[in-house]
Amino acid sequence: MIEILFILTLAASAYMAWNIGANDAANSMATSYGSKALTLKQIIFIASILEFCGAFFFGSRVTKTVGKGIVPIHLLDPHIVAIGALAAILSAGIWVTIATYYHLPVSTSHSIVGAMVGFGLAAVSENLIALESIKWGVLYKIALSWIVSPLAGAILAFIVFSLIRVLILSKLDVDRVEGVFRYLQVITACYVAFAHGSNDVANAVGPISATFGFSETPAWVLALGGLGIAIGVATWGYRVIETVGKKITELTPTRGFSAELATATTVISASYFGMPISTTHTLVGSVLGVGFAGGLASIDLSVVKRIIYSWVLTIPAAAMLTISIYTLLVVFL
Amino acid sequence: MRFIRSVTDVFGYSPFKAIHQHSEYCVIAIDLLVDQFEAFIRGDKKEIFTLEKEIDDLEHDADKIKAEIRTNVTKSLRLPVDRHDLLNFLTFQDQIINYTEHVCHMFTYRETKNIENEIEKKFRQLLYKLNDIICKYEELIDHVASLIATSFSKKEITDVLVHVSKIEHAEHECDTVQIELHKLLLNSNLDPMDVILLRNILIHLGEIANSTARAADAFRTMILGR
Numbered sequence: 001m002i003e004i005l006f007i008l009t010l011a012a013s014a015y016m017a018w019n020i021g022a023n024d025a026a027n028s029m030a031t032s033y034g035s036k037a038l039t040l041k042q043i044i045f046i047a048s049i050l051e052f053c054g055a056f057f058f059g060s061r062v063t064k065t066v067g068k069g070i071v072p073i074h075l076l077d078p079h080i081v082a083i084g085a086l087a088a089i090l091s092a093g094i095w096v097t098i099a100t101y102y103h104l105p106v107s108t109s110h111s112i113v114g115a116m117v118g119f120g121l122a123a124v125s126e127n128l129i130a131l132e133s134i135k136w137g138v139l140y141k142i143a144l145s146w147i148v149s150p151l152a153g154a155i156l157a158f159i160v161f162s163l164i165r166v167l168i169l170s171k172l173d174v175d176r177v178e179g180v181f182r183y184l185q186v187i188t189a190c191y192v193a194f195a196h197g198s199n200d201v202a203n204a205v206g207p208i209s210a211t212f213g214f215s216e217t218p219a220w221v222l223a224l225g226g227l228g229i230a231i232g233v234a235t236w237g238y239r240v241i242e243t244v245g246k247k248i249t250e251l252t253p254t255r256g257f258s259a260e261l262a263t264a265t266t267v268i269s270a271s272y273f274g275m276p277i278s279t280t281h282t283l284v285g286s287v288l289g290v291g292f293a294g295g296l297a298s299i300d301l302s303v304v305k306r307i308i309y310s311w312v313l314t315i316p317a318a319a320m321l322t323i324s325i326y327t328l329l330v331v332f333l
Numbered sequence: 334m335r336f337i338r339s340v341t342d343v344f345g346y347s348p349f350k351a352i353h354q355h356s357e358y359c360v361i362a363i364d365l366l367v368d369q370f371e372a373f374i375r376g377d378k379k380e381i382f383t384l385e386k387e388i389d390d391l392e393h394d395a396d397k398i399k400a401e402i403r404t405n406v407t408k409s410l411r412l413p414v415d416r417h418d419l420l421n422f423l424t425f426q427d428q429i430i431n432y433t434e435h436v437c438h439m440f441t442y443r444e445t446k447n448i449e450n451e452i453e454k455k456f457r458q459l460l461y462k463l464n465d466i467i468c469k470y471e472e473l474i475d476h477v478a479s480l481i482a483t484s485f486s487k488k489e490i491t492d493v494l495v496h497v498s499k500i501e502h503a504e505h506e507c508d509t510v511q512i513e514l515h516k517l518l519l520n521s522n523l524d525p526m527d528v529i530l531l532r533n534i535l536i537h538l539g540e541i542a543n544s545t546a547r548a549a550d551a552f553r554t555m556i557l558g559r
Contacts, residue, residue, distance in 0.1 A: 023338040030340075100338050161484075170486040174479065240337050247341040252482070284343045291343075294413050294484045294559070300345030302409035 001333065005082040009208055010224070012089040017204035017225045019096060020108050021232020024200060024280055025051050026240035028192045028263065029233070031283075033245030035256040037185035044238055046186075047193045048230035054197025054271075055226030056219070061274035062199050063217050063225075065138065066112055066206025069274070071120040072133045073210050080128060083329045084119035084322075085207035091115045091321035092203070095314065104310045105303070107278030108203040113142055114315040116206070118322030125323075126330075145275035146311070149266050150285030156262035157289030164254050165293065181253035188260035195267040196279045201225035203276065251287070255295045259286040281307055346405040348412070348419065349477050351398050356426060356474040358395040362388050362433040363467045363541065367460045373440045374453060385437045392434040399427050413485065418555035425548035429467070432540045439534050445527045452521060452531070455514045462510060463541055466503040470545050472496065473552060480556065490556060497553045504546035511539045 029047045032038045038046070067073075073081050092111040099106040120134040168177055205225040209217040251259065263279065263286045270277040284303060291299030365388050372380035402423060406416055473496045480489050518532055 027338065027340045097336070100336055103338075105338065105340075105342065165484045165486075169483050170488070174482045178482075240339065243337060244339045244341055247339075248344055250344065250347070280338065280340060283340055287340065287343045291411055296344070297347035297349055297413065297481050298345035299343060299411050300409055301411055303342040306342065 002079055002082050005086050005333075006208075006211060009082070009086045009089055009211065012086065012093055013204045013208050014224065014228045016089060016093045016096070016108065016112075017201070017228025018232040018235075019093065020200050020204060021047075021051065021229035021234075022236035023100065023232075023240055024108060025193065025196055025229055025233050026237035027244055027280055028196050028260075028283055029189060029237075030241045030244035030248065031192075031251055031256040031260055032185055032189040033241050034248035034251045035182070035185060035253045037182045037253055037256065038189060040238055040241060043189070043241060044234050046190055047233045047237070050190050050193035051197035051229045051233065052223075052226035054194035054199075055201035055229060056197075056222050058194070058198035058268075058271055059201035059205075059222045059225065060217055062202035062271055062276050063206050063209050063222065065142070065274040066116060066202045066276050067209035067212075067217070069138045070113065070116040070135055070142075071123065071210070072129060072135065073213065075129050075133060076123060077128075078211070078213065080123065081213075082211050083333070084123065084326060085210045087122070087322045087326035087329060088112065088115035088119045089204075089207040091118065091318055091325050095318045095321055099310065099314070099317075104313070105280065105284075105307050106310045106314050107281055108200060109276040109278045110146070110311060110314040111318045112203040112206055113139070113276060114318030115322040117315070118319030119326060121319065122323045122326040142275060145270055145273070145277050146281070149270055149275075149277040149282045150307075152266045152269075153259075153262045153282040153285035154289035154292070156265060157258050157286035158293045160261055161255065161258035161290045161293040161295045164258060165295070169254065178253045181257050185253045185257045185260065188257050188264065191264040192260045192267075195264040195271065197226060197229060198271040199267050199277060200279060201229065204228060206276075250297055251290075255290050258290050258293075258295070259283065262286040262289060345410040345412075346407075348402045348406050349481065351402050352423065352426070353474055353477060355395050355398045355402075355423075355430075356471055358391050358398070359426065359429045359433070360467050360471050362391045362395075362430050362437075363463055365391070366433055366437060367464055369437055369440050370456065370460055373445070374448065376444065376446070378444070381440050385441050388434055388437040392430050395427065395430045399423060413481065413559060414555045415558050418551070418558050422548060422551035422555050425544055425551045428544040429470075429541060429548060432537050432544055436534055436537045436541070439530065439537065443526065443530050445524075445530060448523070448527070448531075449517075449521055452514070452517050452523075455510060455517060456531075456535075459507065459510045459514060459535075459538055462503065462507045463538060466500060466507060466542055466545050469496070469500050469503055470549060473500065473549055485556070485559060493556055494553065497549045500549040501546055504542050507539065507542035511535060511542075 029043045092115040124131050205221050263283045369384035
């Protein structure tokens with residue numbers, strides 16, 4: 001029985017990884033397409049390889065937080081953990097798909113954290129663990145990181161672009177500067193892909209890692225996540241890159257460079273601290289930072305409100321969906 | 334497109350392309366007004382009415398652009414310039430084409446014959462000066478792209494300031510011609526009804542130059558007021 005649950009969890013994780021590659025990885029990389037720093041093929045090539053590398057080599061900390069840092073899985077029966085992991089990854093996947101359909105700026109990271117909380121609460125309601133044993137301290141830190149990361153992106157991007165503006169743009173010919181940054185942006189694009197892979201892989205494989213108990217997450221789990229993301233970029237992400245890239249042409253190489261550098265630095269720091277943050281929200285923060293530094297013709301601040309709404313909606317939605325699926329699984333298995 | 338999450342929402346509506354297009358309509362309208370004046374002198378009624386329609390349509394299209402900008406530049410947008418400065422500037426730019434439209438109707442009010450040669454020449458001179466000032470103005474608006482590209486570098490701002498003073502100088506020249514033309518008109522032997530019409534046209538042509546200078550000034554305020 002537990003084998004079937006495990007295989008289903010693997011399948012759901014693979015779907016989630018694919019979805020992350022198709023949408024979030026693609027969004028991060030679209031900045032390089034919008035500024036014509038790279039061609040679509042080059043972007044897909046870079047994204048596939050570096051997303052995988054980020055996930056495989058640097059993804060274990062966040063994966064550990066998601067899988068083992070929220071629900072005290074060592075207090076639970078492996079069978080229950082297997083059910084919970086499946087319920088969590090399924091509901092995160094379902095929620096992200098529904099929300100995407102309705103154009104809500106949701107985050108896969110928020111969804112999976114909400115789902116894991118749902119799993120924890122379901123276990124509490126069954127009297128398997130006490131409410132206090134859910135690691136609220138870790139959740140508090142995660143919530144804080146969700147507020148800090150877009151702000152950090154904004155501040156960093158503001159500083160980077162302001163420096164470029166004062167030290168370079170005001171002194172040299174704009175076209176030549178942009179020409180040089182077109183090449184520099186290749187580096188930041190790689191940086192973003194690596195950082196994104198390292199943080200977002202956890203959203204796909206965190207629940208699987210929970211089923212392995214307290215032993216280290218096997219490398220093949222991270223590899224599976226990385227591969228799923230890479231396939232997502234290659235099979236669907238290119239459409240997203242094209243669609244998004246065409247709309248953000250005003251993000252010239254200097255602007256794209258600033259936003260990418262700020263985003264990747266913030267995301268990789270979060271990965272280092274094991275915090276599952278939203279790359280997309282960080283990227284939005286970074287673009288706003290470039291805008292506040294006077295780098296863009298127009299930014300729309302109403303996006304901040306939409307992001308906060310989807311935040312508030314995502315946590316309970318993913319949690320409740322997980323509780324429902326968990327209950328169904330327990331009843332029918 | 335369904336099933337795409339995107340970050341594009343963060344990019345707001347940018348009014349600068351539309352502003353540039355609006356300014357191009359102003360240039361075309363004044364160009365047509367010069368042609369209409371020549372038709373008026375020739376007494377070519379058909380041409381006068383055709384051009385009246387063309388200018389009127391242009392003004393109508395310019396109004397649509399103005400409305401589009403006003404609707405889309407909402408409070409949640411953050412532009413590199415102050416929103417109120419921008420809308421204020423747009424109002425002045427819109428007056429250029431509004432006054433041009435007023436004049437195009439005036440040419441149809443009455444057939445005027447035997448305009449003295451000297452008056453005709455001065456009118457032509459004034460219209461050419463208007464053409465010159467609006468071309469300079471369009472060059473000023475062309476600066477917007479490079480202002481944004483350089484994120485308002487000092488050099489670009491200095492260029493803009495130089496350009497605005499050129500326009501102000503050109504407006505002053507228009508004033509001089511206008512004064513001379515007033516003297517000629519009021520001391521001519523023309524039918525008084527013709528004098529009333531021509532003087533009305535003259536005053537409105539002056540308003541076109543004034544509006545252009547005012548728009549350039551508002552543009553400067555907008556650029557410096559960041």
